[in-house]
Amino acid sequence: MDIYKYLRKEKLPHIWCPGCGHGTILNSFVRAFDKSGLNQDKTVVISGIGCSGRATGYLNFDSLHTTHGRAIAFATGVKMANPELNVIVMTGDGDGAAIGGNHLIHAARRNIDLTVILFNNQIYGMTGGQFSPMTPEGANATTAPYGNIDRNFDLCQLTKAAGATFTARGATFNPRQLTNIIKKALLHKGFSFVESFTQCPVRYGKLNQTADPVDMLKLQKQKTADIKKWLQFSDEEKEIIYPLGVLNEEINPENEYTFRYQKIIEKTLEKGVL
Amino acid sequence: MVRYEMRLSGAGGQGLVLAGLIMADSAVMVEEFNVSQTQSYGPESRGGASRAEIVYGEDQIDFPKVMKPDLLVCLTQASFDEYGDDLKPYGIMILDSSIDISEIDESLQDTAYQIPIIDTAEAKMKNKIYANMIVLGIISKILAEQIPAEFIKKSIIDNVPAETIDNNLEAFEIGREIRLKKRSYAHGKI
Amino acid sequence: MTKTKVYKPQKRGILVQGDQAVVEGALAAGVEFFAGYPITPASEIAEGFARELPKVGGKFLQMEDEIAGMAAIVGASLAGKKAITATSGPGFSLKQENLGFAIMIEAPLVVVNVQRVGPSTGLPTSPSQGDVMQSRWGRNGDQPIIVLAPASVQECFDLSITAVNFSEKYRQPVILLLDEVIGHLREKIIIKKAEELDIWERKRPALNERRNNFNPYQETDDLIPPMPDYGSGFRYHASGLFHDQTGFPSGKNKTAKNLMDRLTKKITANLSEILLYEKDVRKEDQAAVLSFGSAVRTAISAVHTARKAGLKVGYFKLKTIWPFPEEEVAKLAEEVDTIIVPELNQGQLIGEVKKAAGCKADVIGINDYSGLLLKPEEIRSVLEEVL
Numbered sequence: 094m095d096i097y098k099y100l101r102k103e104k105l106p107h108i109w110c111p112g113c114g115h116g117t118i119l120n121s122f123v124r125a126f127d128k129s130g131l132n133q134d135k136t137v138v139i140s141g142i143g144c145s146g147r148a149t150g151y152l153n154f155d156s157l158h159t160t161h162g163r164a165i166a167f168a169t170g171v172k173m174a175n176p177e178l179n180v181i182v183m184t185g186d187g188d189g190a191a192i193g194g195n196h197l198i199h200a201a202r203r204n205i206d207l208t209v210i211l212f213n214n215q216i217y218g219m220t221g222g223q224f225s226p227m228t229p230e231g232a233n234a235t236t237a238p239y240g241n242i243d244r245n246f247d248l249c250q251l252t253k254a255a256g257a258t259f260t261a262r263g264a265t266f267n268p269r270q271l272t273n274i275i276k277k278a279l280l281h282k283g284f285s286f287v288e289s290f291t292q293c294p295v296r297y298g299k300l301n302q303t304a305d306p307v308d309m310l311k312l313q314k315q316k317t318a319d320i321k322k323w324l325q326f327s328d329e330e331k332e333i334i335y336p337l338g339v340l341n342e343e344i345n346p347e348n349e350y351t352f353r354y355q356k357i358i359e360k361t362l363e364k365g366v367l
Numbered sequence: 368m369v370r371y372e373m374r375l376s377g378a379g380g381q382g383l384v385l386a387g388l389i390m391a392d393s394a395v396m397v398e399e400f401n402v403s404q405t406q407s408y409g410p411e412s413r414g415g416a417s418r419a420e421i422v423y424g425e426d427q428i429d430f431p432k433v434m435k436p437d438l439l440v441c442l443t444q445a446s447f448d449e450y451g452d453d454l455k456p457y458g459i460m461i462l463d464s465s466i467d468i469s470e471i472d473e474s475l476q477d478t479a480y481q482i483p484i485i486d487t488a489e490a491k492m493k494n495k496i497y498a499n500m501i502v503l504g505i506i507s508k509i510l511a512e513q514i515p516a517e518f519i520k521k522s523i524i525d526n527v528p529a530e531t532i533d534n535n536l537e538a539f540e541i542g543r544e545i546r547l548k549k550r551s552y553a554h555g556k557i
Numbered sequence: 558m559t560k561t562k563v564y565k566p567q568k569r570g571i572l573v574q575g576d577q578a579v580v581e582g583a584l585a586a587g588v589e590f591f592a593g594y595p596i597t598p599a600s601e602i603a604e605g606f607a608r609e610l611p612k613v614g615g616k617f618l619q620m621e622d623e624i625a626g627m628a629a630i631v632g633a634s635l636a637g638k639k640a641i642t643a644t645s646g647p648g649f650s651l652k653q654e655n656l657g658f659a660i661m662i663e664a665p666l667v668v669v670n671v672q673r674v675g676p677s678t679g680l681p682t683s684p685s686q687g688d689v690m691q692s693r694w695g696r697n698g699d700q701p702i703i704v705l706a707p708a709s710v711q712e713c714f715d716l717s718i719t720a721v722n723f724s725e726k727y728r729q730p731v732i733l734l735l736d737e738v739i740g741h742l743r744e745k746i747i748i749k750k751a752e753e754l755d756i757w758e759r760k761r762p763a764l765n766e767r768r769n770n771f772n773p774y775q776e777t778d779d780l781i782p783p784m785p786d787y788g789s790g791f792r793y794h795a796s797g798l799f800h801d802q803t804g805f806p807s808g809k810n811k812t813a814k815n816l817m818d819r820l821t822k823k824i825t826a827n828l829s830e831i832l833l834y835e836k837d838v839r840k841e842d843q844a845a846v847l848s849f850g851s852a853v854r855t856a857i858s859a860v861h862t863a864r865k866a867g868l869k870v871g872y873f874k875l876k877t878i879w880p881f882p883e884e885e886v887a888k889l890a891e892e893v894d895t896i897i898v899p900e901l902n903q904g905q906l907i908g909e910v911k912k913a914a915g916c917k918a919d920v921i922g923i924n925d926y927s928g929l930l931l932k933p934e935e936i937r938s939v940l941e942e943v944l
Binding site for chain 1: 630806
Binding site for chain 3: 388391392394395398401402403404405406407428429430431432434
């Protein structure tokens with residue numbers, strides 16, 4: 094597999110800190126893309142602001158590095174204007190779940206054929222360690238010096254409830270599974286959402302006594318379980334352990350938004366209203 | 368006709384914005400006329416104040432709003448109280464007969480047409496929403512030399528929902544049949 | 558009185574509302590994409606596109622908010638479509654960040670702002686010209702912008718086409734600045750046929766440049782880099798960060814200055830095409846009324862009646878308000894003693910007029926910010942005072 098053809102090698106090394114998990118997600122993405130068989134020239138990758146936002150610059154596709162939180166809204170415009178394009182959004186927990194949370198649920202509601210990969214490092218890394226909607230309760234952040242009291246979203250449940258027809262969760266400690274999940278998400282016709290846990294040793298770790306990336310990966314493993322195993326858990330265990338894998342998949346390409354709009358175009362043309 | 372100004376006023380829901388649109392659309396059919404139409408309404412779809420204005424004439428229309436109406440229609444007391452004084456000297460005022468005009472100048476009282484527009488709509492059409500078409504019927508007689516009644520009819524057909532065309536045209540004819548008292552001066556001359 | 562006419566359906570002159578004329582103009586100019594959010598008094602534009610776009614195979618999107626509407630048209634523009642959105646003051650405020658992004662990545666698109674009285678929710682159904690400065694400076698940072706202001710329904714149609722044309726030619730977001738009076742006004746206009754129109758397209762690179770180290774922000778002689786459509790194989794990067802010719806972020810101060818200079822110059826080098834105005838100032842005129850948008854209607858009405866009364870006054874009507882025609886106004890200041898600037902705000906464009914006029918002419922503002930259209934007699938009375 095030549096994964097380098099999907100990377101802008103001249104832009105490497107990337108700016109992510111040593112030990113950061115974002116490179117692992119990028120690695121899983123290019124491998125998944127290769128396996129998907131999609132056309133590289135007909136694919137657009139779009140990101141917002143934050144550490145995740147820099148991912149698109151390293152990818153050898155048409156790419157767009159947009160404003161904070163709005164990547165999904167830009168992507169909706171690209172996809173709607175040309176439904177032949179594969180449109181992929183890379184966002185973070187601050188970018189996608191806080192400032193961009195409204196766009197996330199509305200894109201899910203429309204079931205427009207985008208793939209959103211949310212890099213969840215549970216912190217605002219680039220701006221120095223402020224808490225995000227995904228920072229665990231009780232964890233420290235520069236803006237939660239006495240411990241975070243904000244509750245989290247379950248982003249997979251949230252997007253599913255909003256109408257996403259594909260939701261999945263992966264983690265950087267298990268890149269093979271993550272690759273597999275992303276490949277399925279890329280091939281899904283409809284709104285597909287992939288959340289991936291990723292470690293931030295420099296910002297999150299240092300504030301929370303887990304600055305060693307290997308320890309952080311081990312912690313990821315402890316706090317997650319494959320969906321098949323997870324379903325056997327007691328309700329108490331389910332409360333504290335996150336399921337990994339494809340959590341929800343509804344196959345109905347005719348429910349996809351650009352497909353449905355195309356039907357409106359055909360209807361107006363049929364009526365001869367031109 | 369260099370510039371002719373018309374204002375239709377009343378309450379929201381009386382269909383005056385639609386009537387204004389129909390008048391403007393009819394004036395457009397007169398080849399020589401330029402036409403501007405504006406409206407003003409509050410946030411309410413029903414009730415509140417409503418006003419439609421039409422300016423037309425052979426000149427280029429610089430200012431698009433009515434300054435001194437040549438023709439003023441008021442269907443409510445509130446609209447009459449607000450706009451009654453704006454009328455151009457020797458202009459035409461068409462008022463619903465529910466409006467009390469005892470406080471205005473006597474010369475104006477003589478020249479205003481007081482017509483039971485809303486009552487007629489209720490009596491003959493069984494629905495006061497047709498008051499606007501009765502107004503158009505009345506106007507079509509007064510302005511016959513400027514805008515032919517058939518232009519207004521065509522415009523009604525173009526602008527009302529298909530299933531209501533017959534009723535609207537019937538109300539329009541009822542308006543045309545209303546006899547207007549003779550006026551002591553020729554309309555439109557200043 | 559006009560004699561009774563025989564009914565002839567008029568093929569060309571039809572009654573159209575200002576907002577709808579914007580839709581018709583944009584469609585004539587080749588717009589295939591609208592995304593936006595409902596807001597008074599611009600909702601008729603969204604409704605018009607929702608109805609008309611699918612008939613030509615175009616796309617209409619009602620987004621979850623104003624910000625998303627702006628973002629979506631940038632995306633559509635990058636995908637190769639002529640794209641437009643419409644809003645009013647409060648929504649225009651929300652769109653500013655992504656509008657700045659569009660200016661930075663040089664995405665051709667049009668933003669229509671049908672102004673209402675502000676600040677804040679203000680008077681939603683009343684006219685205002687309060688967004689003159691928001692149009693110019695609403696975003697962070699310096700930047701070029703083109704703002705066109707129609708004064709009639711015919712101009713809504715004509716300038717809607719011009720706005721799309723300018724945006725395509727200069728890779729530049731263009732703002733079409735209406736106000737409530739012009740947006741809701743219905744007038745008899747002529748919708749020109751396709752063959753009578755001059756429609757411009759963005760410059761696209763030749764497909765054989767795809768693998769040849771293509772620079773999406775190359776420095777061409779005309780300062781406007783050719784723009785490929787997403788999906789056509791160029792695999793290029795666009796970013797709101799300062800970037801060099803390759804499109805990739807560069808933190809170098811020299812690169813930042815180069816880009817700013819080019820963005821500015823691509824507009825200032827083409828002022829002769831971009832600055833649109835009408836001037837009627839006679840040799841003997843001692844005063845001129847300078848106006849834009851709905852205030853033009855009041856101004857010209859006042860000038861016409863004043864001239865009939867023998868007053869020596871002319872008018873200068875701006876269709877392009879940004880970039881501001883500094884040289885033309887400086888020249889006007891040499892021709893007349895007084896320039897009167899009526900505006901439906903507390904005095905925004907008048908600052909530019911004063912700057913351009915220097916001490917060569919007196920500049921007097923007439924301002925109404927109560928939600929009413931200025932009346933001709935308000936200008937007339939000032940004219941009588943100064944002449």
